[in-house]
Amino acid sequence: xxxxxxxxxxxxSAMQAYLLSQCPWLVSVSLDAAMLAAEPLATPCALLNIERxxxxxxxxxxxxxxxxxxxxxxxxxxxxxxxxxxGILNAAMALSxxxxxxxPGPDLLPATLVSAQPYVxxxxxxxxxxxxxxLQQPLEFTEGLExxxxxxxxxxxxxxxxxxxxxxxxxxxxxxxxx
Numbered sequence: 001x002x003x004x005x006x007x008x009x010x011x012x013s014a015m016q017a018y019l020l021s022q023c024p025w026l027v028s029v030s031l032d033a034a035m036l037a038a039e040p041l042a043t044p045c046a047l048l049n050i051e052r053x054x055x056x057x058x059x060x061x062x063x064x065x066x067x068x069x070x071x072x073x074x075x076x077x078x079x080x081x082x083x084x085x086x087g088i089l090n091a092a093m094a095l096s097x098x099x100x101x102x103x104p105g106p107d108l109l110p111a112t113l114v115s116a117q118p119y120v121x122x123x124x125x126x127x128x129x130x131x132x133x134x135l136q137q138p139l140e141f142t143e144g145l146e147x148x149x150x151x152x153x154x155x156x157x158x159x160x161x162x163x164x165x166x167x168x169x170x171x172x173x174x175x176x177x178x179x
Contacts, residue, residue, distance in 0.1 A: 008050065011069070011139060014105030015048055019073075022098040025091075040078075041128065044091050047074045056138055069137040071111075073099075074119050076130045085129060092116050092131035099135055109138040153177065 016029045027042045028035065035047060049072040056066040075095055077087045093116075100113045112135060119132035154174040161169040 007139065011105075011108065011137070012048065012050070014108055015071075015137075018102075018104035019046060019048075019095070019098065022102075023091075023094055025094075036125075041076065043128065044075060044077045044087070046076070046095065048072075049074070053139070066138060066140045069139055070114075071135050071137055073133040073135065074130055075133070076121075076125075076128050079127050079129050088129035088131055092133065095133055099133065104137075109140070111135045111137045 012031050016031060019029045020026055025044060027045050029046045029048060031048055033047060033049070035041070035045065051070045051072050053067040053069045056068050073095065075088070075091045077091055079085075096113055096116050099111050101110045103110045114134040114136055116131060116133045119130040121128060121130050153172060153176065155170040156173050157166060157170040
């Protein structure tokens with residue numbers, strides 16, 4: 001992953017590469033709904049969409065800000081042929097297995113599959129079957145902490161009195177800006 005990409009770009013690139021490596025039968029994994037403009041659509045394919053994010057519940061004990069991304073992965077297969085309805089089920093199940101509690105990249109935490117269900121396409125896509133997988137992906141924002149970065153202060157806290165609710169309990173050990 002390029003160091004010049006934003007964290008979300010790196011996540012999307014890692015997820016795209018991971019899905020294509022774990023499910024080589026996928027023709028493509030798109031990050032842009034514009035893929036749906038192609039006719040005929042090359043299938044089986046998937047569309048990854050980041051829907052929203054929120055602070056992670058366990059953020060108070062983390063050194064880095066952490067967010068939980070809510071992502072939607074839509075998988076589509078052509079309805080032609082005898083295995084159209086079972087083909088979409090097999091595709092959705094294979095993606096579910098590939099994503100369940102797996103880290104899609106070396107710098108990423110494991111994702112959690114929340115649900116998988118049929119996805120209703122617009123009438124213009126009646127030649128395709130689709131399923132939607134909802135997943136939650138924890139993401140730590142470590143930008144600005146590149147290798148070689150020297151901290152200007154070191155604080156220590158003693159468990160169990162740690163986290164943002166115990167900031168006054170921390171003791172300053174080193175302060176390079178005070179010198």
